Amino acid sequence: MNVATELSPGLEQWILEQVRAGHPPEAVLGPLVEQGWDEQDAIDAIEEATRRFLESHAREHGLPPSTRVPSPIGLNGPSVVDAGDREVHLLASLRQPRIIVFGGLLSHGECDALVELARPKLGRSATVDLETGGDVVHEARTSHGMGFERDANALCRRIEARIARLVEWPVENGEGIQILRYGHGAEYKPHHDYFDPSYPGLARLLERGGQRVASLVMYLNTPASGGATVFPEVGFEAAAVKGNAVFFSYDRPHPMTQTLHGGAPVVEGEKWIATKWLRERRFD
Numbered sequence: 444m445n446v447a448t449e450l451s452p453g454l455e456q457w458i459l460e461q462v463r464a465g466h467p468p469e470a471v472l473g474p475l476v477e478q479g480w481d482e483q484d485a486i487d488a489i490e491e492a493t494r495r496f497l498e499s500h501a502r503e504h505g506l507p508p509s510t511r512v513p514s515p516i517g518l519n520g521p522s523v524v525d526a527g528d529r530e531v532h533l534l535a536s537l538r539q540p541r542i543i544v545f546g547g548l549l550s551h552g553e554c555d556a557l558v559e560l561a562r563p564k565l566g567r568s569a570t571v572d573l574e575t576g577g578d579v580v581h582e583a584r585t586s587h588g589m590g591f592e593r594d595a596n597a598l599c600r601r602i603e604a605r606i607a608r609l610v611e612w613p614v615e616n617g618e619g620i621q622i623l624r625y626g627h628g629a630e631y632k633p634h635h636d637y638f639d640p641s642y643p644g645l646a647r648l649l650e651r652g653g654q655r656v657a658s659l660v661m662y663l664n665t666p667a668s669g670g671a672t673v674f675p676e677v678g679f680e681a682a683a684v685k686g687n688a689v690f691f692s693y694d695r696p697h698p699m700t701q702t703l704h705g706g707a708p709v710v711e712g713e714k715w716i717a718t719k720w721l722r723e724r725r726f727d
């Protein structure tokens with residue numbers, strides 16, 4: 444790092460004052476660029492100062508420490524990614540929270556095959572009961588679902604390998620693929636996918652693979668209307684389009700990740716998804 448990209452303590456202090464006062468990053472960037480900073484170096488410096496601040500804030504307030512997360516794909520890179528056996532398109536990307544919308548992750552044939560494999564096995568969707576570590580049926584989730592074990596069949600194996608390559612996270616750290624079907628009007632109210640650290644059953648859950656650190660929701664059909672995956676805190680929604688997928692990561696089990704999300708009600712038709720949750724460690 445040369446002198447022009449090094450943050451002096453005074454400058455770091457100034458950046459943090461601006462951020463704390465609610466000024467947007469552009470308002471901080473401008474003066475740095477005027478002082479002769481390269482724009483990308485200035486963006487990196489602001490991010491670094493903010494990250495350091497958030498870390499110390501987290502420590503002081505007893506928040507859970509942050510952990511490494513899958514972090515595929517930079518911003519403004521190639522529009523097509525080689526995922527091994529398939530080329531996947533990048534459709535949209537948000538820096539904070541980190542959200543990526545992928546196009547054509549699954550072929551239409553793979554979507555149909557997953558639906559047909561799952562259909563005979565669907566039950567009313569349960570969520571993990573954080574008190575006991577077992578499954579419970581939940582009011583917020585008016586869908587029907589089933590879960591495949593990882594490596595359950597050749598199709599799952601192929602898709603799991605593709606995802607691992609795409610998001611650069613080991614296959615072994617993935618849970619099995621979960622299939623959900625939402626009928627007309629069904630929804631999944633906003634929630635977080637990480638396990639709430641305050642629940643008593645947590646320790647047992649974490650023994651196998653640690654926390655969830657990222658989610659990938661793959662759309663297996665295109666509902667006639669509705670059924671987007673919504674992130675209400677940041678006003679972002681990913682449209683449910685057959686073969687596409689939305690990825691998001693969360694580096695600690697805390698709402699500060701801004702990864703509150705839900706499946707909006709299906710307005711017309713039905714909606715099928717396959718969800719893949721990624722863990723910190725091997726999920727064996």
Ligand SMILES: O=C(O)CCC(=O)C(=O)O
Binds near residue numbers: 636670672704707
């Ligand atoms: O249905 C959706 O779009 C979201 C699904 C979801 O949040 C989940 O499976 O955890």
Ligand SMILES: [Fe+2]
Binds near residue numbers: 634635636658704
């Ligand atoms: Fe979710």
